[in-house]
Amino acid sequence: xxxxxxxxxxxxxxxxxxxPDKELWPDIPVTKQAYAEYLRSVSPNMLPWLRDRPLxxxxxxxxxxxxxxxxxxxxxxxxxxVMTTRIPAPSAKRDVxxxxxxxLPTLTWLGNQAVLEFHSAPVRRDRLDRPDLMVxxxxxxxxxxxMAVEVAFLVLEVLHDLGLPSGIKTTGGKGLxxxxxxERRVDQSALRGAVASxxxxxxxRRPDLVTDAFRKVRREGRVMLDPSRNGTxxxxxxxxxxxxxxDATVSFPVTADELRSISPEDFTLRTVPxxxxxxxPKRWSALVGERGRLPSxxxxxx
DNA sequence: GGGCCGA
DNA sequence: TCGGCCCAACGCAGA
DNA sequence: TCTGCG
Ligand SMILES: [Mn+2]
Ligand SMILES: [Mn+2]
Numbered sequence: 001x002x003x004x005x006x007x008x009x010x011x012x013x014x015x016x017x018x019x020p021d022k023e024l025w026p027d028i029p030v031t032k033q034a035y036a037e038y039l040r041s042v043s044p045n046m047l048p049w050l051r052d053r054p055l056x057x058x059x060x061x062x063x064x065x066x067x068x069x070x071x072x073x074x075x076x077x078x079x080x081x082v083m084t085t086r087i088p089a090p091s092a093k094r095d096v097x098x099x100x101x102x103x104l105p106t107l108t109w110l111g112n113q114a115v116l117e118f119h120s121a122p123v124r125r126d127r128l129d130r131p132d133l134m135v136x137x138x139x140x141x142x143x144x145x146x147m148a149v150e151v152a153f154l155v156l157e158v159l160h161d162l163g164l165p166s167g168i169k170t171t172g173g174k175g176l177x178x179x180x181x182x183e184r185r186v187d188q189s190a191l192r193g194a195v196a197s198x199x200x201x202x203x204x205r206r207p208d209l210v211t212d213a214f215r216k217v218r219r220e221g222r223v224m225l226d227p228s229r230n231g232t233x234x235x236x237x238x239x240x241x242x243x244x245x246x247d248a249t250v251s252f253p254v255t256a257d258e259l260r261s262i263s264p265e266d267f268t269l270r271t272v273p274x275x276x277x278x279x280x281p282k283r284w285s286a287l288v289g290e291r292g293r294l295p296s297x298x299x300x301x302x
Numbered sequence: 303g304g305g306c307c308g309a
Numbered sequence: 310t311c312g313g314c315c316c317a318a319c320g321c322a323g324a
Numbered sequence: 325t326c327t328g329c330g
Pocket of ligand 2: 061062
């Protein structure tokens with residue numbers, strides 16, 4: 001029996017997978033047991049992007065063909081060793097105790113809870129009003145991944161000019177995320193302003209291809225650069241998170257060089273562990289330790 | 303998925 | 310003891 | 325305040 005240095009009993013973090021043969025992604029198929037193994041295999045790469053961040057979950061206890069729902073509050077029956085952090089939710093007039101996934105036992109426990117999607121906040125729990133990630137969310141019109149790729153190159157060019165390090169990942173859907181870790185120097189409204197300026201620069205270069213139009217009708221077949229994934233209340237699907245879709249796609253880090261030769265469907269619960277095991281790109285392992293500083297030029301402009 | 307409640 | 314019921318989100322911008 | 329959107 002393990003003990004803390006204070007001599008009290010440490011709680012056991014053993015997780016039993018209930019109904020291990022139940023199929024969560026029947027088309028592949030992926031059982032609950034196989035899902036737990038997936039999570040374990042990606043955990044060294046995935047956990048750093050979940051750690052200290054309030055987590056929003058998409059659960060589907062009967063698998064992707066069954067009912068699915070968002071869940072923000074930790075279940076009341078969660079074990080004591082699952083970390084939570086309390087955040088007021090003004091619109092719901094209550095406080096929400098978010099799960100904060102700090103370690104593999106928690107990740108496995110969430111997998112057993114049929115959490116099929118992990119959406120983490122671009123802020124860490126000790127400074128909720130100071131985002132540490134800037135997110136460029138690239139949303140192409142229906143089934144137009146190639147357009148998202150073209151916009152990604154434009155965004156990367158602007159980020160490069162600003163001296164900001166960043167990583168690219170598929171979302172598991174048709175879009176892309178470009179994430180730039182930043183020093184926690186500015187509050188969320190200043191960050192939103194910076195994202196708006198950055199978006200305006202990209203739209204200015206290719207107004208035929210990119211828009212920041214919020215209403216779908218106004219997008220007129222263009223790619224939307226969606227600034228709303230920034231700030232305290234925002235969430236972004238985590239790298240290595242699966243999607244609750246029939247084809248079991250995964251949000252997967254890719255390099256700029258790979259962009260023109262890949263398809264989001266290439267990266268699934270089946271292929272990603274194999275990909276990671278092979279020598280190759282670091283898949284955001286190195287990005288964890290990098291941080292850029294938003295240039296004042298971007299913060300001043302409207 | 304799992305707590306809860308009534309039969 | 311067991312089957313069924315019930316619950317499980319929110320922030321934000323624009324109109 | 326309500327709706328669209330993610
Ligand atoms: Mn998106
Ligand atoms: Mn059920």
